[in-house]
Amino acid sequence: MHITRNIGMLLLAILLIAWGLVQLLGLNGLGVILAILAIAAGIFILLGR
Numbered sequence: 127m128h129i130t131r132n133i134g135m136l137l138l139a140i141l142l143i144a145w146g147l148v149q150l151l152g153l154n155g156l157g158v159i160l161a162i163l164a165i166a167a168g169i170f171i172l173l174g175r
Contacts, residue, residue: 132170132171133170134167134168134169134170134171134172134173134174135167135171137163137166137167137170138167138171140163140167141160141163141164141167144156144159144160144163145160148160
């Protein structure tokens with residue numbers, strides 16, 4: 127298995143996994159954390175890192 131060195135894609139992967147778990151388990155209090163993670167992933171993807 128190959129883990130990407132691109133921090134933006136890594137954050138995006140973590141975001142998608144976390145969002146899926148939140149939706150599956152019904153944990154509604156993590157919206158702010160997921161929003162911050164989404165913003166960080168977007169910025170790093172745009173910067174190409």
